[in-house]
Amino acid sequence: MSMQEAALALQQLKQRIAEYDYHYYVLDAPLVSDSEYDGLYRQLVEIEQQYPELITADSPSQRVGGKALAAFESVQHRQAMLSLNNAFADDELEAFDRRVREGTGEAVVAYAVEPKFDGLAITLTYEHGLFVQGATRGDGYTGENVTHNLKTIRAIPSRLNIAQPPALLEVRGEVLMLKRDFEKLNQQQAAVKGKLFANPRNAAAGSLRQLDPHITAKRPLHFFAYGLGASIGVPELNTHSEAMQYLADLRFPVSDLRAVKIGAQGLREYYAEIGEKRHQLPFDIDGVVYKVNDFALQASLGFVSRAPRWAVAHKFPAEEATTIVEDISVQVGRTGAITPVARLKPVFVGGVTVTNATLHNEDELRRKDIQIGDTVIVRRAGDVIPEVVSVKTELRPADARRFVMPAVCPECGSHVVRPQDEAVARCTGGLICPAQRKQAITHFASRRAMDIEGLGEKLVDQLVARELVHHLDDIYRLTLPMLSDLERMAEKSAQNVLVAIEKSKQTTLPRFIYALGIRNVGEATAKDLAQHFGNLDALMQADVAALTQVKDVGPIVAEAAYQFFQEPHNREVIAAMRDLGVHWADIEKKAALTPFAGKTFVLTGTLPTLKRDQAQAMIEAAGGKVSGSVSAKTSYVVAGEEAGSKLEKAQQLNIAILDEAALLVMLQAASEDDTTTETPSDSIEPLSKQSSLF
Known part of the structure; x- marks a missing residue:
């Protein structure tokens, strides 16, 4: 392959891989199998190894490259990344809307609304369509250069998918870890006795701030865009909702829960709607964000201190809090499961005062190394039972005590056993x-x-x-x-x-x-x-x-x-x-020699006097077997009123069909002579010939 042919092949491969990345990481709708994707990636790497001078910054191979750094460089933001003021109560929401209306002179204001992601805020800089720099929020004016780490996140485009990209585009957004990926990461960490992360946000922050990009590349990070920073050459955008659609068209992942709501009542409705969906979402959120949709109105409102007047974060009640384990006891569940429970110093979390938290089982208790007297982080999400997430071991008192699982049930005094290969004692x-x-x-x-x-x-x-x-x-x-x-x-x-x-x-x-x-x-x-x-x-x-x-x-x-x-x-x-x-x-051992031995029955329809489970018990007591489906191996079908497809299939397979009376005759015969080893099927007249029943 000549260099010219290699350059063309690389360009085609990069375009295909970028397309597959977008569908897989952004749309969650894969176009090809993993093996096919891996094959394309190998082709690209092989060509780049042959012609290293053709490697470009937007190549998929550069997502996992880069040397480990001694420290992150500082980056000064072109446009400040300010924080948002918070609203917790309904009256604070009303006050925000009132201030906006008074400041703009508008009777009613339209707001762009979206979930508030619980991750790490970052900014991405694109020059002429190429991703050139990524940085953390830092203090709002200066952040850390984490470009190499951000390149490992495949949801972030390396090059903009547009014919004439803007000269400069800053994209603001949030790096986070999906709940399912967080669970897998902690399982992997536990398997190698590594550090366990307290929550997805900590896992995302810790992964993004690794000095070695190769470590970040192994962590399943995701990204959502939520706004624009400095830009040159973008089309005219009059509202925040238009800007979000522009980013979506550029193939940045944006929340499909974004919307535009009118007035304070619309904001309340959105807050309640997202609150109901919160725990079914694949990622953590800690509230919702309201932004005046019209950019001209945003400009007229301006900023106060380090926050815009035109936006507010409406926070959900805190789901994590710190408290002390005052004691540990056990609860006995309705199936006998013995569950250790932490008795906590009362703490307000997730909207309620929590005094108890589940410790799940003995293995989990030992893995987290929870002791009586420990200072712990407690999580409560919605209606989920509160749990102890982690221990602040640096605050462990000298008199902390380990808990020992009981050998007998505290409710009844019976023995407690832990079955083999099970985590739960019972x-x-x-x-x-x-x-x-x-x-x-x-x-x-x-x-x-x-x-x-x-x-x-x-x-x-x-x-x-x-x-x-x-x-x-x-x-x-x-x-x-x-x-x-x-x-x-x-x-x-x-x-x-x-x-x-x-x-x-x-x-x-x-x-x-x-x-x-x-x-x-x-x-x-x-x-x-x-x-x-x-x-x-x-x-x-x-x-x-x-x-x-x-x-x-x-x-x-x-x-x-x-x-x-x-x-x-x-x-x-x-x-x-x-x-x-x-x-x-008692069941006689010779039951295996009854006329029903080796015979398979299927029950269908409603029998005149017997319930289906009664008929089944009688057949099985006589040595027969009852199946739920008709096949060539079926010996008899016992049919009652409104017998459906099973009866039709039996007729097609020419299987003997009995009514309840015929079944009872067979059972009576079996009880009188249990030495008979077989009852000829032609001794019972099939129902298909007993027209009086149909």
């Missing part, structure tokens, strides 16, 4: 723990468990609040006077609940195991455990090794089941329920 007293009581009772009574109709969440709340039910066995001690005395519970309703409770005493072993609420034991696992052990006593006596022999039961599930049955409190509750009449038929 209370094993699922059936007797007050903190887990409502959850355990509601699950126990649910339709797929013990199916106690009428015993829903609202009734459970009352039973627990009145201390009528402490443990699951107390359900079977409820009386008519107890229930009828509850709110919105007439005698007839109470009687219906008692009937449902009595009916639930006759159940199946899989249902009972599932109803116990053992962690990680769902319906399918409960059935596997019941089938494997045959009776509850054998299951309760099994150790972890025996439990792992069950189909689809791994070490985590086995450990959870073992710990559950090892807890004396749980065994006492089970024994009490059996004494109160809860019973089931």
